[in-house]
Amino acid sequence: MRPVDWVGSAYKDFCAFPPEVQDIMGFALHLAQAGGLHADAKVLKGFGGAGVLEIVEDHRGDTFRAVYTVRFERAVYVLHAFQKKSKSGIKTPAEDLDLIKRRLKAAEADHHRRLLEQGGEAKT
Numbered sequence: 001m002r003p004v005d006w007v008g009s010a011y012k013d014f015c016a017f018p019p020e021v022q023d024i025m026g027f028a029l030h031l032a033q034a035g036g037l038h039a040d041a042k043v044l045k046g047f048g049g050a051g052v053l054e055i056v057e058d059h060r061g062d063t064f065r066a067v068y069t070v071r072f073e074r075a076v077y078v079l080h081a082f083q084k085k086s087k088s089g090i091k092t093p094a095e096d097l098d099l100i101k102r103r104l105k106a107a108e109a110d111h112h113r114r115l116l117e118q119g120g121e122a123k124t
Contacts, residue, residue: 002033005075005110007103010066014081017064021057025066025081028055032068032076046097052079052104054092065092067100069107074114077107 006014014022028038032053044052044067051071057064063084069077080100084092092100 002035002073003075004029004033004078005107006078007107007110008080008099010078010081010103014066014078017081017083018059021059021064024057025055025064029066029068029076029078032070044092044100047100047104052100069104072107072111074111077104077111079103079107 014025017025024040028041031038032041037053038055040057041053041055043050044054052067052069054065054067065080065082065084066078067080069079080096080103082096
């Protein structure tokens with residue numbers, strides 16, 4: 001079972017979600033830790049394959065999203081957790097995509113650093 005690592009403010013933001021949303025998304029992350037895939041997890045487009053996923057949960061008229069990556073063997077990294085504000089369309093706003101890209105780079109650097117500290121070889 002891989003650990004879950006939270007990047008930036010993702011944990012604090014996730015903890016602000018309603019408890020029902022946290023339960024559903026927490027279960028999805030648990031499945032990812034075990035190498036599985038939640039039925040509602042979808043690949044986030046623009047990140048080159050199935051390594052970056054998102055869970056979208058609607059709750060009382062609001063939409064919540066958690067974005068995570070399973071690209072690295074050391075951990076599941078939660079890159080972003082946010083409430084979608086726009087009522088038009090389902091597209092992820094550009095500023096959120098930019099933040100996810102920056103945090104993915106930070107997760108990759110953390111993964112490589114930890115592997116090197118353990119005397120391992122950095123693989124993605």
